Amino acid sequence: MPPQLPWLEPEDLLPDPSTAWGKTSPAPGLLAAGGALDVAHLHAAYAQGTFPWFGIGQPILWWAPDPRMVLKVADFRLHRSLRKTLQRFRASAACEIRIDSAFGQVIRACSSTPRDGQNGTWIVPEMVVAYEALHAHGTAHSVETWVDGKLAGGLYCVAIGGAIFGESMFSHATDASKIALAALVCMCLRNGIELIDCQQNTAHLASLGAREMPRAEFMQHVQKQTTQPPMAWHFEPVYWNALL
The missing domain is CATH 3.40.630.70 (Leucyl/phenylalanyl-tRNA-protein transferase, C-terminal domain)
Known part of the structure; x- marks a missing residue:
């Protein structure tokens, strides 16, 4: 079973990038789901080396790959x-x-x-x-x-x-x-x-x-x-x- 993925409410901060799913997980580098795509949250995400990447019909997914x-x-x-x-x-x-x-x-x-x-x-x-x-x-x-x-x-x-x-x-x-x-x-x-x-x-x-x-x-x-x-x-x- 993969580790539990944190679900973020719009006001929540992103977890530390070091907690992203590892190489043996179904989605290596996946950090969290949910949250918001406003300017403040995007700025904070990039400032900690995290970025959003998701498809149509999916929640917002945040990634911090290792390696980069x-x-x-x-x-x-x-x-x-x-x-x-x-x-x-x-x-x-x-x-x-x-x-x-x-x-x-x-x-x-x-x-x-x-x-x-x-x-x-x-x-x-x-x-x-x-x-x-x-x-x-x-x-x-x-x-x-x-x-x-x-x-x-x-x-x-x-x-x-x-x-x-x-x-x-x-x-x-x-x-x-x-x-x-x-x-x-x-x-x-x-x-x-x-x-x-x-x-x-x-x-x-x-x-x-x-x-x-x-x-x-x-x-x-x-x-x-x-x-x-x-x-x-x-x-x-x-x-x-x-x-x-």
Whole structure:
């Protein structure tokens, strides 16, 4: 039998991440169910390295995986083909990176874009509303790839101080999400941010240089970085110099 899962009322605080279900449980990393998705609870959750992830018809489920997938920005893999793509992108007047200009479009595109091996999305309507509120609060951000005046791809993330928590990416054009991630990496390098949280292990993230980190080590990082000054959320073309 799996351990009993804590059920949270809307006013309850999340349990300590170290109490999340272990590797031999039916859902490793599952911490609690219930609670609320308002700005205060989401901010508190991320500040302790916890995030919500659930599907349609499920209660809110909170997760604190061990190990945690992270991308150390110094380890970002700029494959030859992506380097050429970035060079062409940088050289074109029709291409640009925008920050926070279309957060709602980005999260909705992440929600609706089909993904290999997935029948649906975890970005349910309640999550869209919650993260738009978090964006209005200044805690959630979008990094956007624009081509010919159209949104071609992007990502959104949560940021508390110097802690960056990646959430989801989408592409409507080849490599558009990778371009956005590369831009975020450049911004982090510019601002002295060492790590981007990627939450869970995927082959795609591993191919870009992400790796697993023990939860205890990740939590030490979060506790330190959330007390640091926030990153400047804007992008200038000169930032590409950090990679190119």
